[in-house]
Amino acid sequence: MTADGADVQDGDGQAEADSRTEPKQSPEIEVPAARERARAIPEAAVARLAVYLRALSGLADQNVSTVSSDELAVAAGVNSAKLRKDLSYIGSYGTRGVGYEVSVLIGQIERTLGLTRKHSVAVVGIGNLGHALANYGGFPSRGFPVSALFDLDPDLIGVPVGGIPVSHIDDIVKVCTEREVTIGVIATPAQGAQEVCDRLVAGGVTCILNFAPVVLQVPENVEVRKVDLAVEMQILSFHVARRQQEAAAEADQSAVDGADIGPPGSGGQVPGDVESADRMVERL
Amino acid sequence: MTADGADVQDGDGQAEADSRTEPKQSPEIEVPAARERARAIPEAAVARLAVYLRALSGLADQNVSTVSSDELAVAAGVNSAKLRKDLSYIGSYGTRGVGYEVSVLIGQIERTLGLTRKHSVAVVGIGNLGHALANYGGFPSRGFPVSALFDLDPDLIGVPVGGIPVSHIDDIVKVCTEREVTIGVIATPAQGAQEVCDRLVAGGVTCILNFAPVVLQVPENVEVRKVDLAVEMQILSFHVARRQQEAAAEADQSAVDGADIGPPGSGGQVPGDVESADRMVERL
DNA sequence: TAGTGTGAACCTATTCACAGCC
DNA sequence: GGCTGTGAATAGGTTCACACTA
Numbered sequence: 001m002t003a004d005g006a007d008v009q010d011g012d013g014q015a016e017a018d019s020r021t022e023p024k025q026s027p028e029i030e031v032p033a034a035r036e037r038a039r040a041i042p043e044a045a046v047a048r049l050a051v052y053l054r055a056l057s058g059l060a061d062q063n064v065s066t067v068s069s070d071e072l073a074v075a076a077g078v079n080s081a082k083l084r085k086d087l088s089y090i091g092s093y094g095t096r097g098v099g100y101e102v103s104v105l106i107g108q109i110e111r112t113l114g115l116t117r118k119h120s121v122a123v124v125g126i127g128n129l130g131h132a133l134a135n136y137g138g139f140p141s142r143g144f145p146v147s148a149l150f151d152l153d154p155d156l157i158g159v160p161v162g163g164i165p166v167s168h169i170d171d172i173v174k175v176c177t178e179r180e181v182t183i184g185v186i187a188t189p190a191q192g193a194q195e196v197c198d199r200l201v202a203g204g205v206t207c208i209l210n211f212a213p214v215v216l217q218v219p220e221n222v223e224v225r226k227v228d229l230a231v232e233m234q235i236l237s238f239h240v241a242r243r244q245q246e247a248a249a250e251a252d253q254s255a256v257d258g259a260d261i262g263p264p265g266s267g268g269q270v271p272g273d274v275e276s277a278d279r280m281v282e283r284l
Numbered sequence: 285m286t287a288d289g290a291d292v293q294d295g296d297g298q299a300e301a302d303s304r305t306e307p308k309q310s311p312e313i314e315v316p317a318a319r320e321r322a323r324a325i326p327e328a329a330v331a332r333l334a335v336y337l338r339a340l341s342g343l344a345d346q347n348v349s350t351v352s353s354d355e356l357a358v359a360a361g362v363n364s365a366k367l368r369k370d371l372s373y374i375g376s377y378g379t380r381g382v383g384y385e386v387s388v389l390i391g392q393i394e395r396t397l398g399l400t401r402k403h404s405v406a407v408v409g410i411g412n413l414g415h416a417l418a419n420y421g422g423f424p425s426r427g428f429p430v431s432a433l434f435d436l437d438p439d440l441i442g443v444p445v446g447g448i449p450v451s452h453i454d455d456i457v458k459v460c461t462e463r464e465v466t467i468g469v470i471a472t473p474a475q476g477a478q479e480v481c482d483r484l485v486a487g488g489v490t491c492i493l494n495f496a497p498v499v500l501q502v503p504e505n506v507e508v509r510k511v512d513l514a515v516e517m518q519i520l521s522f523h524v525a526r527r528q529q530e531a532a533a534e535a536d537q538s539a540v541d542g543a544d545i546g547p548p549g550s551g552g553q554v555p556g557d558v559e560s561a562d563r564m565v566e567r568l
Numbered sequence: 569t570a571g572t573g574t575g576a577a578c579c580t581a582t583t584c585a586c587a588g589c590c
Numbered sequence: 591g592g593c594t595g596t597g598a599a600t601a602g603g604t605t606c607a608c609a610c611t612a
Contacts (some may be wrong), residue, residue, distance in 0.1 A: 004522060017296050031531070042306070045517060045521055046522050047519055049522075050514065050515040050518040050519060051499075051512075051515060053518070054497055054514065054515075055499075060365075075499070075537040077499035080467075083533045084371070090410065101399025111308055112522070112525075113518050113519075113521050113522045113525065114522055114524055114525025114526075115518065115521055117521075119517070119520075119521055119524065120327070121517075126416065127416075128416035128417075129413070129416045129553040131412065131416065132411075132412035132413045132415065132416045133412075133513075135412050143517075144517050182524055183289075183517065183520055183521075183524075206524060206527065207520035207521075207523060207524055207541075208520075209513075209516055211521060213338055214337075215335075215359070215360065215361035219470060222529070223520060223524075225516050225519060225520060227513075228334075228335075229336060229417075229493075229511075229514065230338065231331060231334040232493055232509050232511065233403070233405075233427075233428050233467065233493070234333075234334040234397050234399065235330055235331055235334060235397075235509060236467055236491035236507060236509060237397050237398045237401075237403055237467075237491075237494075238330050238333075238397045238398055239490075239491060240398055240401075240403065240466055240467075240490060240491055240507075241396075241401070242398075243490065244398075245387060245407075274520070283489065
């Protein structure tokens with residue numbers, strides 16, 4: 001449960017450890033507003049809220065009006081204690097002995113996640129993946145309209161993809177500013193990614209979803225999330241390997257008095273190439 | 285930092301809390317082999333090892349033969365203490381006062397991640413995303429050869445995509461078994477995902493990378509990782525919202541003696557639709 | 569009675585800081 | 591002097607278990 005699949009590569013939020021210095025500065029007024037609360041929601045919980053939201057939408061589609069934490073937990077693939085705690089971060093919207101009203105919960109989670117506002121999206125790099133993102137009908141539908149596409153291939157400029165004409169990378173700043181893009185998706189090869197990122201930032205984009213296999217350098221007011229297929233694959237690979245080792249170890253009933261520990265002819269292949277499983281995503 | 289971008293939706297590794305019951309069962313032999321160690325590496329560290337590996341490959345390409353933890357940490361976007369600790373889980377391959385030999389580290393990380401073995405990949409759902417994955421040249425190159433593609437669209441069956449002919453979904457079990465697929469990538473709409481998953485598992489696949497927005501049900505010996513664009517977007521959205529709230533709160537210099545806490549006309553939009561930002565990825 | 573909300577215990581992960589070594 | 595490797599301290603997240611309430 002790394003919950004880190006697509007890890008955030010945040011710039012090491014080290015600096016100002018505790019912005020809100022004292023717990024209760026003046027013991028007078030109970031200042032904590034909803035504002036304060038946003039600060040307080042653990043990262044891990046935020047990620048799950050999005051998952052709950054999907055589960056809830058599914059329930060709403062089936063005209064379910066009420067769920068218990070147990071039911072919702074199952075639908076979302078977590079345990080109910082965690083779910084309740086997560087929900088408690090956004091407030092008390094359940095009814096004891098009954099459960100949660102689906103519509104209320106949807107509303108509250110949307111509010112918390114800031115989904116009550118549209119976020120214009122720009123996709124940069126209209127290669128295979130960029131195409132997929134841009135073409136993708138459900139994408140612009142609601143919540144995250146794709147409002148700009150960029151590439152540097154002259155053959156692509158002006159060509160509409162998913163209904164939106166591709167602009168040139170050189171126009172990122174201008175177009176993003178004009179169209180008030182808030183989320184930039186980088187689907188370029190690794191080489192161009194930092195450059196693209198800089199331009200997006202210059203164009204006022206404060207959130208970036210990065211598919212390129214590079215660690216982006218951004219100012220601290222910009223949020224980057226990274227999705228890395230190579231990393232995902234390699235993590236899976238690790239688990240295969242571990243399982244094989246365990247299986248091999250199981251066969252160690254033979255040697256409780258282990259006679260040297262050489263590779264027991266099981267899964268121990270010779271190191272090979274593989275060198276650039278990493279480069280995998282580069283051309284996506 | 286959430287490191288959960290593409291979260292693992294692991295089946296709640298609750299059951300057998302401590303498999304290795306006693307620390308040192310028999311005080312005789314020092315049994316801990318490399319085997320034991322794999323168990324011990326924290327999930328979070330595994331994910332980062334993959335990142336380090338990429339950084340190291342980059343260095344190797346530039347003919348750098350030695351790195352310090354500081355240098356590598358910068359390249360990988362983490363801090364050096366974390367990096368050293370992570371590396372310590374796989375052994376002591378550095379030289380004090382000097383640093384790490386790039387080639388050695390690459391070899392060791394690859395070994396740890398099980399990359400010394402090829403992992404056949406099957407992609408199911410040759411829509412936009414599936415196409416992207418299959419077409420993608422760097423993908424099959426090394427480490428993770430794509431050896432099977434599946435879809436249910438009759439028009440696609442037999443058509444080669446990225447050099448591999450698409451098979452029908454009904455043949456998943458047969459083909460996966462034949463070609464010894466170990467990693468299955470699900471890029472279908474949500475509806476079909478569980479069904480596809482079941483077949484992959486029946487075909488001997490033990491690792492699944494799931495792009496479909498559903499919580500897959502799998503036997504406990506199967507590892508699932510999930511990549512969910514909608515969730516990523518929503519997490520970014522949350523951070524935009526939080527920032528806006530902070531900005532708004534900053535404007536609260538006016539009321540240190542806060543006169544009621546109503547929404548100060550800042551970022552408080554009215555809840556809207558958005559309802560299915562969730563459904564976003566469905567057609568990917 | 570059924571199920572939420574939450575303090576407290578527990579476990580995992582990150583950071584610190586320094587001993588040990590080249 | 592510089593840098594690794596690692597215990598110890600801290601922070602962050604999860605689970606437990608139960609008081610509370612509709």
